[in-house]
Amino acid sequence: MKKLFVFLWISIMVNQLMAQDITGMWQGEIPAGGKQLHLVFNIKKISDTSYTSTFDSPDQKAFGIPCSKTAMVNDSIFIDVGKAGISYRGLWDKKKNISGTFIQGTAKLPLNLQIQLRPQTPKQPYGYYSEDVEYDNADKSLHYGATFTRPNGNGKYPAVVIITGSGTQDRDGTLFGHKLYWVLADYLTKNGIAVLRVDDRGAGKSTIDEKGKNATTLDFSYDVETSLNYLESRPDVDKKHVGLIGHSEGGMIAPMVAARRKDISFIVMWGASEVGGEQINIEQNTYFLRQSGLDSLSVNAFIDLHKQILGLFATSANKDTLDRKMQVVFDNWKKTQNQKVLDDLKVHDNSIIGQTLFLMYNSVYDVPWIRYFLTYDPVPDLAKVKCCVLAINGEKDTQVNAAENLNLIKKILTQNGNKDFEVKAIPGLNHLLQTAATGDFTEYGKIEETMSPIALNIICNWIKLHTR
Secondary structure (H helix, E strand, O other), X not given: OHHHHHHHHHHHHHHHHHHOOOOEEEEEEEEEOOEEEEEEEEEEXXXXXXXXXXXXXXXXXXXXXXXXXXXXXXXXXXXXXXXHOEEEEEEEOOOOEEEEEEEEOOEEEEEEEEEOOOOOOOOOOOOOEEEEEEEEOOOOOOEEEEEEEEOOOOOOEEEEEEEOOOOOOOOOOEEOOEEHHHHHHHHHHHOOOEEEEEOOXXXXXXXXXXXXXXXXXXXXXXXXXXXXXXXXXXXXXXEEEEEEEEEOHHHHHHHHHHHHOOOOOEEEEEOOOOOOXXXXXXXXXXXXXXXXXXXXXXXXXXXXXXXXXXXXXHHOOOHHHHHHHHHHHHHHHHHOOOHHHHHHOOEEOOEEOOOHHHHHHHHHHOOHHHHHHHHOOOHHHHOOOOXXXXXXXXXXXXXXXXXXXXXXXXXXXXXXXXXXXXXXEEOOEOOOOOEOOOOOHHHOOOOOOOOOHHHHHHHHHHHHHOOO
């Protein structure tokens, strides 16, 4: 009996050791400029003894920086971020904490990390059919990788394509360890709805065509059409009930596609930027300037200038024309400002914030996606949408103003005679529809919840009601 007990005890200990794993998203904070700077290391295992990782600095909007070295020696972790001149040395408690030191140049700061759990990420067995699929567009210039999920069985199911937000994203919408679109797809599929979630161009199994990084929101809308065509080719899809769920920029793309195609029976606009890219950019800048501590007078003065310059993008044929027009706008603006505003914004005789603002406008002028996003007016396309529409936002969304965008959507759909739409702002939720304290994007990774069950239920029930 004693030998058996010892054997069982050893087996339990071995299983516990095997279950311990340092892989995951580890977060912590260091002091910087009187504030706390939020830092993230994303650690992955590539073999039994080797690891790889990436580094994020969300407050500085820097994500996915490759780490040049990631090594484990017993319970010690060593990470180097070569390009940034950063090193981290830490001691793992083999549970949820790493205590260590952040090193950059001569600075050495204590940095204690905690692993961020993502309990909503689906785990096998899923309880439904899941298939990784690949397909091409009509002229074979683009290849797409995706995952199709549907309930088990031989029936035909209502189906949706999930359209990602801005930036290159994988099919799961991976962000801060969250698998946003996978969590949504999992919930919908378990409730009788088939889902196709697709890698963006250049992510996962999806390729980039000759346009490369010059693709615009309009190009992405044609990617969605290709995915719709694939979805409708499947024998397990009910072609009478095929729809789109678009998040953020995807929420702007959904009505673009629905305006062109009559086979779409419904769309869900999730955090959609329907006031247009220019207004969204202005509102986001306003938010961040206020967060930085500038008073309202200086913030409003900067936004006034920013708005005038953004308005030049649509009327400037090239960068030289933009430069000339910007200089006139800037000179006229400067004459109307008091000295405090000029000092707050560091505006001097020959510079505006050290010329960085002019350099920024010039650099983005040549980026087709940004030019399109800033100058595209979503209203005409939305005005053509006759299918069922659900527009949903979190009231604490700091990236896309919920009230402003939902009110515009309601106004346009009412004017165009759409008889079946609903707009819904959910209290306490952010842009990702997480339960949030402030709604600021720096919270996304700190929140354990990937997507609020309330939001999941609202979207699911609305689709089920409209696909009976």
